[in-house]
Amino acid sequence: MSHTELRKSLSRKHTPDAIQERLESETNASYLRDAVLGAIDGCVTTFALVAGATGAGFSSVVALVLGVSSLLADGLSMAISNYQGSKTEQERLHQAYHMENLHIDHYPEGEIEEIRQIFAMKGFDGVVLDQIVEVITSDRQLWLDTMITEEHGLSLTAPDPLRAGLATFGAFVAVGLVPLLPFFMPTLFGGALFIASATLTAFAFFGIGIAKGKLMGQAPLRTGLEMLLTGGLAAVVAYGLGHGLESVLAG
Numbered sequence: 001m002s003h004t005e006l007r008k009s010l011s012r013k014h015t016p017d018a019i020q021e022r023l024e025s026e027t028n029a030s031y032l033r034d035a036v037l038g039a040i041d042g043c044v045t046t047f048a049l050v051a052g053a054t055g056a057g058f059s060s061v062v063a064l065v066l067g068v069s070s071l072l073a074d075g076l077s078m079a080i081s082n083y084q085g086s087k088t089e090q091e092r093l094h095q096a097y098h099m100e101n102l103h104i105d106h107y108p109e110g111e112i113e114e115i116r117q118i119f120a121m122k123g124f125d126g127v128v129l130d131q132i133v134e135v136i137t138s139d140r141q142l143w144l145d146t147m148i149t150e151e152h153g154l155s156l157t158a159p160d161p162l163r164a165g166l167a168t169f170g171a172f173v174a175v176g177l178v179p180l181l182p183f184f185m186p187t188l189f190g191g192a193l194f195i196a197s198a199t200l201t202a203f204a205f206f207g208i209g210i211a212k213g214k215l216m217g218q219a220p221l222r223t224g225l226e227m228l229l230t231g232g233l234a235a236v237v238a239y240g241l242g243h244g245l246e247s248v249l250a251g
Contacts (some may be wrong), residue, residue: 031159031167032215034082038168039208040227041078042176044234046071047201050179051235054194055244063193064183071180075172083165090158093148100147104140111147112137118150178204198235205231 012018049070053063104111116133124132137143148154182189182196189196209227213220 031163034159034164034167035171036208036212036215038075038078038082038171039175040231042071042075042172042174043178043201043204043208044231045074046176047179047197047231048234048237050183050194050197052241055240060183060186060193064180067180067183071173071176075169075176078172079165079169082168083161086159086164087161090161093154093156093158096148096152096154097144100144100151104143108137111143114151115143115146118146175204175208201231201235202228 046067050063050067053066058066100111112133115136116129119129119132135142136146145156148156179197179201181200182193186193205228206224209224210220212218212227213223216223
């Protein structure tokens with residue numbers, strides 16, 4: 001991107017309306033991370049199991065049963081873990097607000113001094129520092145929010161645990177089904193079930209990587225290839241382990 005194009009792009013993103021919209025959207029909890037991690041884990045886990053089952057010489061029916069069972073069990077496990085993690089984050093935020101409320105009620109002069117020192121460390125002093133302290137401490141909610149972000153280092157918007165868990169589970173199952181699709185239609189793919197599964201999974205990995213790159217402002221092609229290589233490595237390892245164990249047990 002040329003210097004002129006970059007300036008035009010930045011100019012569009014820094015109009016008053018664009019800035020207001022961006023700041024308002026950033027105050028809402030995002031479940032994109034939960035969905036992306038769920039999609040990646042679902043695809044990697046399921047295809048690794050399919051690869052391992054194929055490498056071990058299991059039938060397509062066994063591979064399908066193992067794949068579906070793992071998909072639901074692992075997806076639920078990951079969703080529950082994310083639910084508990086988000087709930088803990090939410091409880092921590094509520095606890096911090098409760099504590100700061102008590103401190104302001106019972107020892108306001110100490111909390112005022114904390115605000116003063118926080119902004120003094122940012123380089124403010126004199127009359128300007130006095131004005132900042134006065135403005136913040138005259139609005140209780142602003143005072144609390146400032147203490148939460150500056151002293152505790154917490155985000156003001158904790159994710160909803162249920163939504164976080166559902167986002168993880170939904171993405172895990174939806175993308176995790178991709179490697180199993182050929183096994184639901186064995187007559188259509190004949191003896192090439194694993195090849196079809198690997199092909200679909202490769203497209204899924206690449207697509208997840210591209211989507212992640214676009215959403216994160218990174219080069220989509222690079223993130224797509226990185227995701228493809230990462231998932232492919234997991235599959236190769238799983239296939240090799242399955243084939244090796246099958247050879248050892250058969251011998």
